Amino acid sequence: MxxxxxxxxxxxxxxxxxxxxxxxxxxxxxxxxxxxxxxxxxxxxxxxxxxxxxxxxxxxxxxxxxxxxxxxxxxxxxxxxxxxxxxxxxxRASVVRISATEGLTKHWLLPRVKRLRELNSRVQLEIVSTLHQQNVATSDLDFVIRMGDPGEDELVGKKVANVSFGIFGSAEYLAKHPEPRTLAELNDHHIIGQTAEFPGFKNDGARQMKMFRSIFAAPEARSVIRVAPMANHFAAAAEGIGLAFLAVPFALAEGLVRVLPQESAKVNVWLLHRRESDLRKLSREVGRFLESEFSKSKVWFAGQT
Structure with missing residues (x-):
């Protein structure tokens, strides 16, 4: 039986x-x-x-x-x-875990936490602020907000914004050094360089590629400091050390001054999650909130105040 x-x-x-x-x-x-x-x-x-x-x-x-x-x-x-x-x-179902870059966390995500909590007081957020791509499987993350390459195959989601990048310095630095009028004049300036090239830039054509070649070649000519992670480029520029290649909305929020405003580049922003996270009701609600906020922020991400 x-x-x-x-x-x-x-x-x-x-x-x-x-x-x-x-x-x-x-x-x-x-x-x-x-x-x-x-x-x-x-x-x-x-x-x-x-x-x-x-x-x-x-x-x-x-x-x-x-x-x-x-x-x-x-x-x-x-x-x-x-x-x-x-x-x-x-x-666990009341906790929503999000990974985002330092700049996105500081200037976009954290300013929206209060509004999210007002809409749903039950949600508890855990935010991992890092430049490095988090391993979703081992970190048990609900969402990854990623700039550039969307990365791991097990993630699903969508492109939610394009972040504009440009060249910035502090008012103090520009008071002592003539503002560059062309990309070629970057070679005459102190440059805050990076230890590795920026991944995931959107190739929009010859003009953008020309900017890439110039901004990445300039540190070879006259780099005063190389800093990692990229979040510290904002602090280095604010200290008046030199010019840096930065996300436009983040740099403007830090009070930095843009030079060569006609020169820009774009990076895709992705809102990603694992399919399994949709089983949590609160995760679905937070996902809809984030998508809505990204949609409202397109002008801001483009660097237009």
Missing amino acids: AEANWDLFRLFFAVARSGSVNRAAHELGMSQPTLSRRLRELERHIGAPLFYRASSGVSLTQEGEKLRRSAGTMMVAFESLQHRLRSQVGQ
Whole structure:
């Protein structure tokens, strides 16, 4: 004979506790005929009656009482396990974990946290601010906001913005050094260089490629400092060390001054997630909020105040 479904024992204990098939069916959210049929299925498996049925309810037979005593401890342990699991799952389901670059976190994401909390006070955010691509599988992230290459194949999502990049310096630096009028004049300036080229730039044509060649060649001619990660380029420029190639909206928010405004480049911004995160209701709500906010921010990302 095949083993009885564990759910049959759960139904048995519900009836044993309530003393009534009707009351147990109501508590379980099922019909009385369905519950009676499932109980008969368990009795056939046991090979003995488990209840005496009467108009006032049910009482346990000798076999039913033995089943209640022998399996009762296991049932209590199972219910305790279910309670702990619901509690743990509930705690994780209220947390939404997001990875974003330092610039995106500081200038775009954090200013929107208050609004998100006003819309849904249940959400708890964990934000990982890093330039490096986070491993979604090991980090248990719900969302990755990534600039440039969308990266891992297990992620799904969409391009939500284009960030404009340009050349910036501090007012202090530009007061002491003539502002460049052409890309070629960058070679006459102190340049805040990077230890590796910027990934993921959108190739829009010859003009943008010319800018790339100039901005990446300039540090070779006269670089005063090379800094990683890129978030520190903003601080270096603010200190008046030299000119830096920066995201336009972030640099403007830092109070830096743009030079050669006719020269710019673009980087795609991706909002990515794992398919599994859609199973969490709160994650779906946060995802819709982020998409809406990105849509409203297109002008800002383009560097137009």
